[in-house]
Amino acid sequence: MQELDQFRDNARAWLEHNCPASMRTPMTEDEVVWGGRNPTFKNPDSKLWLERMAALGWTCPTWPSEYGGGGLSKEEGLILAEEMQRIGARSPLNSFGISMLGPVLLEYGTDEQKLEHIPPIVRGEIRWCQGYSEPGAGSDLAALGAKAVLDGDDYIINGSKVWTSYADKADWIFCLVRTDFDVPKHSGISFILFDMRSKGVTTRPIRLISGASPFCETFFDDVRVPARNLVGKLNDGWTIAKRLLQHERTMISGFGLTSGRASRGALAATVEGAAMKYRGDTTKLSDAVLRDEIARYKIDSEAFAFTSRRSMEEAKTGKGPSATSSMLKNYGCELNKRRYELLLQAMGNQALGWESGDHTDFSKDELRITREWLRSKGNSIEGGTAEIQLNVIAKRVLGLPEMPIAAQKKGEK
Amino acid sequence: MSMVLNEDQMMLKDAVRGYCLTNAPVSVLRYLRDQQSEDGFSRELWRQMVDLGWAGMTIPEQYDGFGFGYGGLEIVLEETGRTLVPTPLVSTVLLCATAINLGGSEEQKSALLPAIVKGELIMALALEETPFHNPTRIATTARPQGAGYVLNGSKQLVIDGHIADKLIVVARTAGGQDDKEGISLFMVDRTATGVDVRRTLMVDSRNAAHVTLNNVQVDEEALLGDLHNGFIVLEKTLDIGRIGLAAEMLGNAQEVFDRIIDYLKQREQFGVLIGSFQGLQHRAAHMYSELELCRSAVRRAFDELDGAQEDIPILASIAKAKLSEVLCNISNEGVQMHGGIGMTDEFDIGFYLKRARVAQVLLGDATFHRDRYATLSGF
Incomplete structure (x- = not known):
């Protein structure tokens, strides 16, 4: 206990001294640091902050120090997170390498693979994307058809992926490919890594209802990949794929943590603050029905935050995310969607603008909320739809019998 | 902060669970009702519970209590909520002993609290x-x-x-x-x-x-x-009562949910277990999720009662609002998912539904606490 207190004191002092003041404010979406070969830093302090944190391995605090991680225990990691939260420190680096690939590579990768890929993830030098969904394999992910055929020391990859987040900006891809067509679909999948600069890789951004293009279609045309880049055993990729999905769900469940009492204070930034501001209310929200709905949403958000915390404490004794990650993912996404629906109600037609044009009827923030509201609809689709999460809870957590159709076809992500 | 039970609490939970299943199952409530018991509770069982120390858990040692903390009462309330055994825990221990402990003079505390610990006084x-x-x-x-x-x-x-x-x-x-x-x-x-x-x-x-x-x-x-x-003493007492009731309601909801899941795994229709139907699976998964949030809301509030005691009003309203809403739904689903048998008096599930509605209303229902939460949060 004493050592933990000591760690807290040291971490607090270090953060106080090293976290630039401009890195202690909430960040907008375009300020997020993703790293990569061609990183963008909207603010030079972001670069400084990343470098300082990466030097200690604190971009990945609990990863082993032999691969560049912080080498902290889970308890210490929790304390560091609390101390960062205390001063409102931004996350220095956000990447799919950290939230998804790294944890499974540490679990399933060879020592060579870890030494090659983990340190650049920690330092934010390589940006990863996820090659999972395909046009014909969404919820039924295991039906994927992108294929890898061995040719000497290389695999030749052909096929296409869809909903590849930031594929057009990523340096490397972790990818599910079919390596055996003659066995049940779950048993012929492998997990492989390759450079997006490889010959034969092309990407095409997809325009979403929000107007933004965070996702791509990705095409592989005779892409040559060294066989040593295959992670885990040949044809055993589904095990890794599922594990990675649990990490992905844990990451996405964080969307539900944006409200609660942490955001009390900055009144206009909250749903209730907006609802009062747009109605000219000063002490009490005048729309009683909306007030009750917002209270219900906030109570759920608080209980959700307590649950995330409890899940973290329980995980301290276990090993990483369990099937409850599906519950957290699903609930977190629904909360985020509720939040944006409430924001629309809070702001009336000021939340319905599309562009500012020549007039200034809509502020930048208002237009941003409109777009974010549209974007939030994808929360319960990406990373496994709400329906898939509920299936996982029913089957793996509650132990309910398989649906007759699933028992026949074995077809679930 | 601790969102998980410690080792002492885990041991207590096992012991209380075992006691309730063996000595105070739901058939006790049925028996008392059918016998039209005048007391409405079993003095013999209450004597046993007092001997187990339940009446003195939150009472300071200087008044002959055991100072185990609210985390102990949390467990007792949840487990007795699972079997619906009637006890004076809410009236006497949760509410009145708290009010006396918070507001009483030295004379009042010395005269009354030890008597409550010994089970000699019901209030x-x-x-x-x-x-x-x-x-x-x-x-x-x-x-x-x-x-x-x-x-x-x-x-x-x-x-x-x-x-x-x-x-x-x-x-x-x-x-x-x-x-x-x-x-x-x-x-x-x-x-x-x-x-x-x-x-x-x-x-x-x-x-x-x-x-x-x-x-x-x-x-x-x-x-x-x-x-x-x-009112200062009263409000704090009520908040502790609300948190305690939320723990009882959590036990109620958890028991109904466990019975639903068991039933989904044994009832067959159309030649398959009904638990394989997606229409029921998704409702069960939703209930599970809500129940997890309820458990966290209750645990968080009790952890605060045994800790710094900041934010108790808002944590009490979160717990009571959330539990009132979720228990309402789960108790309804308890009847619906059991089908016709859920409507019979012979089956226990109806007792849970009936207790649910009373517990929901006691010390403020979901609407009351959402309104209070909003007021406390400044909107």
């Missing part, structure tokens, strides 16, 4: 005067007379009122309707002249009473806490 809080929880709407009066007071008024939904040895009566000594100021607490013997207590038979087969006070004379030692300032 009830006489608060409500309308069909809706409203702790400031107090029309019952206490007027000074000589060295004491004279009480007049009418109280409803007084939990365990008819079996209580003493009542804590919430009365107005100053101020107007709905004022927080001017509320005072008085301890009144149930058998005192002018006190008329009638049991009200409730849907959940648990104890409640109507209390009428007609020129009831008490001496000045009957005042609990400061004159006119009783």
Whole structure:
């Protein structure tokens, strides 16, 4: 206990001294640091902050120090997170390498693979994307058809992926490919890594209802990949794929943590603050029905935050995310969607603008909320739809019998 | 902060669980109801629970309590909530002992708390005067007379009122309707002249009473806490009561949910287990998710009670609002998912539904607490 207190004191002092003041404010979406070969830093302090944190391995605090991680225990990691939260420190680096690939590579990768890929993830030098969904394999992910055929020391990859987040900006891809067509679909999948600069890789951004293009279609045309880049055993990729999905769900469940009492204070930034501001209310929200709905949403958000915390404490004794990650993912996404629906109600037609044009009827923030509201609809689709999460809870957590159709076809992500 | 139970609490949970399953299962409530028990609870079981230390868990050691903390009571309330066994835990331990501990003089604490620990004293809080929880709407009066007071008024939904040895009566000594100021607490013997207590038979087969006070004379030692300032003690007591009730409701909801899952795994229709139907699976998965949030809300509130005790009002409203809403749904699903058998009196699930509605309303329902949460949050 004493050592933990000591760690807290040291971490607090270090953060106080090293976290630039401009890195202690909430960040907008375009300020997020993703790293990569061609990183963008909207603010030079972001670069400084990343470098300082990466030097200690604190971009990945609990990863082993032999691969560049912080080498902290889970308890210490929790304390560091609390101390960062205390001063409102931004996350220095956000990447799919950290939230998804790294944890499974540490679990399933060879020592060579870890030494090659983990340190650049920690330092934010390589940006990863996820090659999972395909046009014909969404919820039924295991039906994927992108294929890898061995040719000497290389695999030749052909096929296409869809909903590849930031594929057009990523340096490397972790990818599910079919390596055996003659066995049940779950048993012929492998997990492989390759450079997006490889010959034969092309990407095409997809325009979403929000107007933004965070996702791509990705095409592989005779892409040559060294066989040593295959992670885990040949044809055993589904095990890794599922594990990675649990990490992905844990990451996405964080969307539900944006409200609660942490955001009390900055009144206009909250749903209730907006609802009062747009109605000219000063002490009490005048729309009683909306007030009750917002209270219900906030109570759920608080209980959700307590649950995330409890899940973290329980995980301290276990090993990483369990099937409850599906519950957290699903609930977190629904909360985020509720939040944006409430924001629309809070702001009336000021939340319905599309562009500012020549007039200034809509502020930048208002237009941003409109777009974010549209974007939030994808929360319960990406990373496994709400329906898939509920299936996982029913089957793996509650132990309910398989649906007759699933028992026949074995077809679930 | 700790969102998980510690080792002592885990051991206690196993022990309490075992005791309730063996000695205090849901058939106890059924038996008491069918026998039309006048007490509405089993004095023999209460004696055993007192011997197990349940009455003294939250009472400080200097008053013969065990100082185990609220985390112990959390477990006892959840587990007794699972079997619906009627006890004076809410009325006497959760509410009245808390009020005495918070507001009582040294003499009052020394006289009453040890008796509660030993199971020799049952007490009830006489608060409500309308069909809706409203702790400031107090029309019952206490007027000074000589060295004491004279009480007049009418109280409803007084939990365990008819079996209580003493009542804590919430009365107005100053101020107007709905004022927080001017509320005072008085301890009144149930058998005192002018006190008329009638049991009200409730849907959940648990104890409640109507209390009428007609020129009831008490001496000045009957005042609990400061004159006119009783609301401070009352509100804190109610918050602890709300958190405790939320724990009982969590036990209720968890038990109904476990029974639903068991049933989905054994009932066959169309040649398959009904638990394989997606329409039922998704409802079960939703219930599971909500129940996890409920458990966290309760744990967080109790952790705070045993810790810094900041933010208790808001944590109490979060817990009581959330549990009231979720238990309402789960208790309904308990009947629906069991189909026809869920509608029969012979089957236990109906007891859970009936208790659910009473517990939802006690000390404020979901709407009350959402309104309070909003007010406390400044909107």
